[in-house]
Amino acid sequence: ETGVTQTPRHLVMGMTNKKSLKCEQHLGHNAMYWYKQSAKKPLELMFVYNFKEQTENNSVPSRFSPECPNSSHLFLHLHTLQPEDSALYLCASSQDRGEGETQYFGPGTRLLVL
Amino acid sequence: GQNIDQPTEMTATEGAIVQINCTYQTSGFNGLFWYQQHAGEAPTFLSYNVLDGLEEKGRFSSFLSRSKGYSYLLLKELQMKDSASYLCAVRDGDYKLSFGAGTTVTVRA
Secondary structure (H helix, E strand, O other): OOOEEEEOOEEEEOOOOEEEEEEEEOOOOOEEEEEEEOOOOOOEEEEEEEOOEEEEEOOOOOOEEEEEEEOOEEEEEEEOOOHHHOEEEEEEEEOOOOOOOOOEEOOOEEEEEO | OOEEEOOOEEEEEOOOOEEEEEEEEOOOOOOEEEEEEOOOOOOEEEEEEOOOEEEEEOOEEEEEEOOOOEEEEEEOOOOHHHOEEEEEEEEOOOOOEEEOOOEEEEEEO
């Protein structure tokens, strides 16, 4: 089983739709992350969960709502998105949030908002 | 916020060597990472430096100078499969990871 999986891989949605992105990690890690990657821009950290508790919200608009039911699963619920939210959404996990912890990424969900 | 700079694009010939530089300004420092990302795929971990000096791992090496806020990734004996984007990322004093915009390396035959 691949370390970090994400579904769907591609998503097209209208601005009035509600959809959810799913991430699952099979590495036994305790920390999980959502990133946004737009063309030619650095990865932007959105949310961090450590032991299922949200430890960071990087000033993300409320139209993005994360959920972490357990250490292996992370969701990103989407509603009333804007066209500028179109991007690659990457999930990552790490053993913990201490020094030297390496983050392992999933393949991402390519989102297009029409 | 953090400031991480790396060149946008580099081109090199198969079998050659390419050095990708990264400069950073962060609030505190807890390590620097290099990731490789092929188009449409996940970033994959290449190297980690927290102390000054050179870390060698096969064809790839990474160097760090904390006093200069500088790192480089050295790719030797370039292969076509090395064509990808290379991301420099720095962990700050709060263990938050910030990424550069990435350097797209194109390897020509």
